[in-house]
Amino acid sequence: MKAIRTDSEISAIAESCEIAALVLQNLVDSTAEGISTYDLDQLGKAKIAEYGAKSACYNYRHGANIFPAHTCISVNEEIVHGIGRIDRNVQNGDIISLDVCVSYNGYIGDNARTIAVGSVNPKLENLLEDTHTALLKGIECARAGNRVGDISNAIESFIQPKGYGIVRDFVGHGVGKTMHELPQIPNFGKRGTGPLLKPGMALAIEPMINLGSPNIRFLEDGWTAVTADKQPSAHFEHTVLVTEGDPKILTKVKN
Secondary structure, rough: OOOOOHHHHHHHHHHHHHHHHHHHHHHHHOOOOOEHHHHHHHHHHHHHHHOOOOOOOOOEEEOOEEHHHHHHHEEHHHHOOOOOOOOOOOOOOOEEEEEEEEOOEEEHHHHHHEOOOOOOOOHHHHHHHHHHHHHHHHHHHHOOOOOOOHHHHHHHHHHHHHHHEEEEOOOOEEEOOOOOOOEOOOOOOOOOOEOOOOOOOEEEEEEEEEOOOOOOEEEOOOOEEEEEOOOEEEEEEEEEEEEOOOEEEOOOOOO
């Protein structure tokens, strides 16, 4: 899997990213107290189809496990890869992580956002704000001539002093024809280390930050990753293009 994309590939990835961003925004707008996470996933399924795309999550295989949902919807202590459930209704005070990854014309677009529902604890508001800021700091380092470790360190250097737990079991990644391509992009690391960033790289940068310990465990469904200490977790993600100049966020919703 090559890391540098041609102009035509970049255009295709950008189209897929635009769809992923629009679907994610629709889910954000639809998330409200009382709706089930299953219904949210079904909304995502319908919206993806409306744009002529396919869910890159649905039927994704990892070992013997096959992902059964069309989006990832993770609630409170669920970090990533939550599966929508008909018996799990969104409640006031929840934080909901919405992750949409689509394939359009053979290329991937990937993005995620954690939102607060109703009135939430100020600690959770800070967690969401800080995780989003960490993402932006990582994106700022996605520049030609830098290395992956510069992105990783920017995220870690911002988050670590705040006492949060940085999830180490999942990382960002390259984006192309498949969902998880090289290079891997940890949310921790040393500046000046790792693969060299070059124009034409499409990267999914995605800090996953826990209010408590960084340790995780999996639910019996084999997919849903939760915090080991049951503390809430936040997740923000953009697909970003490395250019000759400033990084370009491909999953930013256009006004």
